[in-house]
Amino acid sequence: xxxxxxxIIIRLEKVTRIYKVGVESIHALxxxxxxxRRNEYVAVMGPSGSGKSTLMNILGCLDRCTxxxxxxxxxxxxxxxxxxxxxIRNTQIGFVFQSFELLGRSSALKNVEMPLIYxxxxxxxxxxxxxxxxxxxxxxxxIKHRPNQLSGGEKQxxxxxxxxxxxxxxxxxxxxxxxxDSKTSEGILxxxxxxxxxxxxxILVTHEESVARHASRIIxxxxxxxxxxxxxxxxxxxxxxxxxxxxxxxx
Amino acid sequence: MKAILAAPLLxxxxxxxxxxxxxxxxxxxxxxxxxxxxxxIIGVASVTSVIAALTGLKAKVxxxxxxxxxxxxxxxxxWPRTGRFKHFSWRLYRFHPQQFEGLLERCPSVSDYTLxxxxxxxxxxxxxxxxxxxxxxxNPSWHTIENRSVTVGRPFSLNDxxxxxxxxxxxxxxxxxxxxxxxxxxKRIVVGERSFRIVGVVDKRVESGMFGQMGASEEVFIPFxxxxxxxxxxxxxxxxxxxxxxxxxxxxxxxxxxxxxxxxEPGDPDTFRMEVIEEYLKTFNRVAMGITAVAGGVVGISLLxxxxxxxxxxxVSVSERTREIGLRKAVGARPSAILLQFLVEAxxxxxxxxxVGAGVGQMLTTMIAKIPHANLQMAxxxxxxxxISFGFAAAxxxxxxMFPAVKAARLDPxxxxxxx
Numbered sequence: 001x002x003x004x005x006x007x008i009i010i011r012l013e014k015v016t017r018i019y020k021v022g023v024e025s026i027h028a029l030x031x032x033x034x035x036x037r038r039n040e041y042v043a044v045m046g047p048s049g050s051g052k053s054t055l056m057n058i059l060g061c062l063d064r065c066t067x068x069x070x071x072x073x074x075x076x077x078x079x080x081x082x083x084x085x086x087x088i089r090n091t092q093i094g095f096v097f098q099s100f101e102l103l104g105r106s107s108a109l110k111n112v113e114m115p116l117i118y119x120x121x122x123x124x125x126x127x128x129x130x131x132x133x134x135x136x137x138x139x140x141x142x143i144k145h146r147p148n149q150l151s152g153g154e155k156q157x158x159x160x161x162x163x164x165x166x167x168x169x170x171x172x173x174x175x176x177x178x179x180x181d182s183k184t185s186e187g188i189l190x191x192x193x194x195x196x197x198x199x200x201x202x203i204l205v206t207h208e209e210s211v212a213r214h215a216s217r218i219i220x221x222x223x224x225x226x227x228x229x230x231x232x233x234x235x236x237x238x239x240x241x242x243x244x245x246x247x248x249x250x251x
Numbered sequence: 252m253k254a255i256l257a258a259p260l261l262x263x264x265x266x267x268x269x270x271x272x273x274x275x276x277x278x279x280x281x282x283x284x285x286x287x288x289x290x291x292i293i294g295v296a297s298v299t300s301v302i303a304a305l306t307g308l309k310a311k312v313x314x315x316x317x318x319x320x321x322x323x324x325x326x327x328x329x330w331p332r333t334g335r336f337k338h339f340s341w342r343l344y345r346f347h348p349q350q351f352e353g354l355l356e357r358c359p360s361v362s363d364y365t366l367x368x369x370x371x372x373x374x375x376x377x378x379x380x381x382x383x384x385x386x387x388x389x390n391p392s393w394h395t396i397e398n399r400s401v402t403v404g405r406p407f408s409l410n411d412x413x414x415x416x417x418x419x420x421x422x423x424x425x426x427x428x429x430x431x432x433x434x435x436x437x438k439r440i441v442v443g444e445r446s447f448r449i450v451g452v453v454d455k456r457v458e459s460g461m462f463g464q465m466g467a468s469e470e471v472f473i474p475f476x477x478x479x480x481x482x483x484x485x486x487x488x489x490x491x492x493x494x495x496x497x498x499x500x501x502x503x504x505x506x507x508x509x510x511x512x513x514x515x516e517p518g519d520p521d522t523f524r525m526e527v528i529e530e531y532l533k534t535f536n537r538v539a540m541g542i543t544a545v546a547g548g549v550v551g552i553s554l555l556x557x558x559x560x561x562x563x564x565x566x567v568s569v570s571e572r573t574r575e576i577g578l579r580k581a582v583g584a585r586p587s588a589i590l591l592q593f594l595v596e597a598x599x600x601x602x603x604x605x606x607v608g609a610g611v612g613q614m615l616t617t618m619i620a621k622i623p624h625a626n627l628q629m630a631x632x633x634x635x636x637x638x639i640s641f642g643f644a645a646a647x648x649x650x651x652x653m654f655p656a657v658k659a660a661r662l663d664p665x666x667x668x669x670x671x
Contacts, residue, residue: 090583105279115582
């Protein structure tokens with residue numbers, strides 16, 4: 001794996017995703033072109049129904065596009081079978097969900113170990129790596145706790161540790177702070193910032209501008225298309241000017 | 252080479268990983284798992300104990316048969332219903348001792364034989380007497396065929412035979428009823444009208460519980476030539492095969508030999524018949540196997556019912572853990588891994604049930620063996636029954652676990668993660 005920071009890791013070419021509901025077909029994604037470099041921190045924003053979840057599912061190889069091609073780390077994923085996609089999800093992608101999705105009956109350690117089971121790690125190295133990862137997210141003293149003994153923020157940290165334990169190329173987070181209060185959210189976002197500074201590529205889906213502020217690049221979507229794609233500074237300037245215009249109009 | 256080894260190795264790792272996950276899941280749901288397996292436990296317990304009881308019954312009957320001697324061939328004169336012997340007198344087709352001369356040389360599969368004749372006689376000693384005692388005429392070879400030991404005195408010898416002496420062996424019950432000394436050799440008793448000198452005491456016959464009392468236990472044995480001379484009797488013979496499996500050969504040789512010595516023409520029917528206990532044994536064995544299979548199968552239906560219980564709970568488990576399945580798929584579990592996880596869980600549940608069931612079955616068997624007068628003391632679980640009920644339990648697990656497991660493996664991860 002090359003560590004060249006400007007290497008393109010994700011390339012979407014005219015990606016479409018069409019859902020068939022009865023006779024109607026819904027274009028959830030309508031020709032997306034997108035390129036992501038290693039160590040980018042991207043926030044995907046947009047109203048609900050804009051296709052950002054579908055985009056996340058396709059980026060995370062949970063779903064297949066109905067048209068176009070998706071290269072992940074130079075590999076055409078549209079040609080892979082279910083087993084190949086599972087392997088990619090296991091080794092290249094880490095998921096963080098809004099509702100944590102931890103196994104309630106298992107300890108934090110077991111939860112973090114889980115992806116390693118599927119990458120056929122031995123019992124001992126599994127434990128070691130999971131422990132190390134939990135220490136990295138600041139939960140070294142909580143490895144034996146079950147999810148119901150952890151706070152919301154701690155749960156999400158466990159989930160992040162689980163997503164990171166296989167050393168994924170990209171970390172996909174779907175509204176990671178949606179179920180957290182603002183103070184805890186700041187902690188989680190600080191953790192993302194830290195991971196980003198350590199070289200992790202992060203893609204974040206969110207509604208909240210305050211969350212998106214942490215990202216270096218902001219992609220806004222509507223109706224299955226990318227409507228703006230620019231750096232955080234440009235985006236802010238753009239928003240300000242738009243707001244200004246709306247402000248004038250409202251006057 | 253490496254490629255050939257890789258596939259089974261991969262499967263083993265997958266299996267190990269599934270067992271690991273399944274055991275964890277079962278441990279997490281202890282109460283439910285135990286309740287679920289009750290069906291299997293009852294099934295395996297009933298199958299094993301029913302088979303154990305039937306096996307015990309069979310073993311008892313067989314051992315009773317065996318006490319009669321399995322490699323013995325009874326040769327009995329037989330009056331044919333057709334042919335030229337139809338109107339012959341019994342004296343003409345009964346056995347004469349001369350007809351058996353040279354039998355051992357001509358019949359290599361027969362290790363020994365004895366001529367037999369029996370009468371019921373009154374025995375007296377002084378003022379005491381026994382009515383209805385059985386008196387047998389026997390050859391000395393009887394001792395090796397019947398395997399009854401002489402506890403006092405000596406067995407018959409060729410001398411007794413050749414000289415036609417009036418000597419006898421008695422059973423302990425004769426001795427006791429006539430109030431003879433423990434060592435009663437040399438004493439003379441009256442059998443019928445004649446006086447016989449006791450040369451020894453022979454053990455009483457092995458009683459078989461299954462067939463009940465087989466004749467009086469008051470027995471007196473006298474040399475066959477003496478009996479022949481005295482009674483001019485009806486005779487039968489007991490031959491003994493060299494090895495247990497040789498009865499067919501022995502019978503063929505005996506038939507050939509006897510047809511010759513009895514001067515039968517090629518078209519004549521046999522004027523004797525032969526009965527081998529081994530044959531009855533084989534028939535009985537077949538019948539017993541059939542009964543065991545049918546009873547085991549009927550009871551085995553309860554295992555199927557247990558299997559349905561497993562399927563039910565696995566289906567509940569799959570729908571309850573839909574989100575978990577989605578998550579596992581999202582972090583990289585292949586469909587095969589999910590399938591195997593749920594399948595192994597079902598099979599492990601069944602095998603656990605099988606293990607406990609076998610234990611309960613063993614307990615039931617011990618209890619069955621203790622039922623008085625039921626002739627089931629020999630009840631035990633044969634190894635094959637354990638194997639079958641375990642194999643069947645595992646098969647039930649695979650069969651009934653397959654549907655829920657496939658259902659789990661086919662779940663779409665996105666749908667599964669959205670599931671409430």
